[in-house]
Amino acid sequence: MDTSQTPLNSPTPQGGETPMEQSILDWQNWLLAAGRSRTTVSAYSWDVHALAKRYPTLTPFDYKLSDLNRYQAERRLADVGDSARKRSVSAARSFFGYVCGKSKSPARTLPVPRVKVLKHIPRTLTWDQVGAVLATCETTQARGLRNLALICLLMESALRNAEVCRLEMAKVDLAGHRLRVVTKGGREQSGSFDGLTAEYLAAWIIARADFAQSTTKTLFCSVGGLTPGAPLTPEGLRGIFRKIGAAAGLADGFSPHDLRRSCATLKTQLGAPTRTIQVGGRWSNLREVETYTRSISLDDFEKFSIVGHVLGSNVKPPV
Numbered sequence: 001m002d003t004s005q006t007p008l009n010s011p012t013p014q015g016g017e018t019p020m021e022q023s024i025l026d027w028q029n030w031l032l033a034a035g036r037s038r039t040t041v042s043a044y045s046w047d048v049h050a051l052a053k054r055y056p057t058l059t060p061f062d063y064k065l066s067d068l069n070r071y072q073a074e075r076r077l078a079d080v081g082d083s084a085r086k087r088s089v090s091a092a093r094s095f096f097g098y099v100c101g102k103s104k105s106p107a108r109t110l111p112v113p114r115v116k117v118l119k120h121i122p123r124t125l126t127w128d129q130v131g132a133v134l135a136t137c138e139t140t141q142a143r144g145l146r147n148l149a150l151i152c153l154l155m156e157s158a159l160r161n162a163e164v165c166r167l168e169m170a171k172v173d174l175a176g177h178r179l180r181v182v183t184k185g186g187r188e189q190s191g192s193f194d195g196l197t198a199e200y201l202a203a204w205i206i207a208r209a210d211f212a213q214s215t216t217k218t219l220f221c222s223v224g225g226l227t228p229g230a231p232l233t234p235e236g237l238r239g240i241f242r243k244i245g246a247a248a249g250l251a252d253g254f255s256p257h258d259l260r261r262s263c264a265t266l267k268t269q270l271g272a273p274t275r276t277i278q279v280g281g282r283w284s285n286l287r288e289v290e291t292y293t294r295s296i297s298l299d300d301f302e303k304f305s306i307v308g309h310v311l312g313s314n315v316k317p318p319v
Helices: 019-033 038-054 065-077 082-100 127-135 142-157 161-166 195-208 234-247 256-269 274-281 286-292 298-303 306-311
Strands: 178-182 188-192
Touching: 019 038, 019 082, 038 065, 038 082, 065 082, 127 142, 127 256, 142 161, 142 188, 142 195, 142 234, 142 256, 161 178, 161 234, 161 256, 234 256, 256 274, 256 286, 274 286
Parallel strands: none
Antiparallel strands: 178 188
16 A cells, blocks of 8 residues: 655645644644645644644643653654654644744744764665565556656666656657656756667656546555555655565665665766766756765775776686
8 A cells, every 4th residue: 555645735624623623723824835845744734743642632822842842852762763853842842832922932942963973984875786676666556667668767867856746748849858846945847768768758647647537736645545646745756665675675765866876876877977877867066966876885995996997808808
């Protein structure tokens, strides 16, 4: 079953909301009206709902700084990551600042966790892992056709999670191997894909006709699940990839963003110039490409043998 969720729309009261629930609805609408991204609003809303679940009897005006500190301490003891706790603090400051006013917000002095920046090699697929991931796609079923098209498109175009979820059918040119999508920052940009990926996309589009809702404009939609035929959401797509990773035997996990890094790394290994990768992946500068290709190793360097290229592999070393 897919873990796809319904995209965040303008929240509407259903009747019978508690004061906390009504305040969250009003705050969500305020965030959306203020231009905050739907992804941010969805994440912030999850954080505040989690807080409300911890203190079910409190109204927004009942909260004290001690309540929020206790909640954050409990999350830390539960091994919730620094980044997640930092986001929840930002959500609390935004929510209580809106409802209570910044000067009276109980979250105004809530400590912000320091996020430790660990220098590690980002998760990137090897060639064998790419094969294992593709092998999980059962193309006799619609879900397998969709997953194959998704994986190949992400690997060839370096689209981000949210970008591929919002990619519309009308913006994909199969014959020309091009697409246009609203990218990070709100700009519409172009992307490309190869001929094989175009064939996989065409096969999915045929199968998609039996599942997509009439109002679904996006290329990819859920197959089954709680909202069959609805557009995929970033959280839903992450759930799909977790299942694919488990099926492929990827012990360290698998996420859509792994394919953006893999696109840069594997195309570098194939000999694509850094500038070409920058343009194809819509990276704003070459330094970003270098960040995404940190998994390039000495083994990759060794393949570009100057001596071997000049002398050839059949030349025997002098005795």
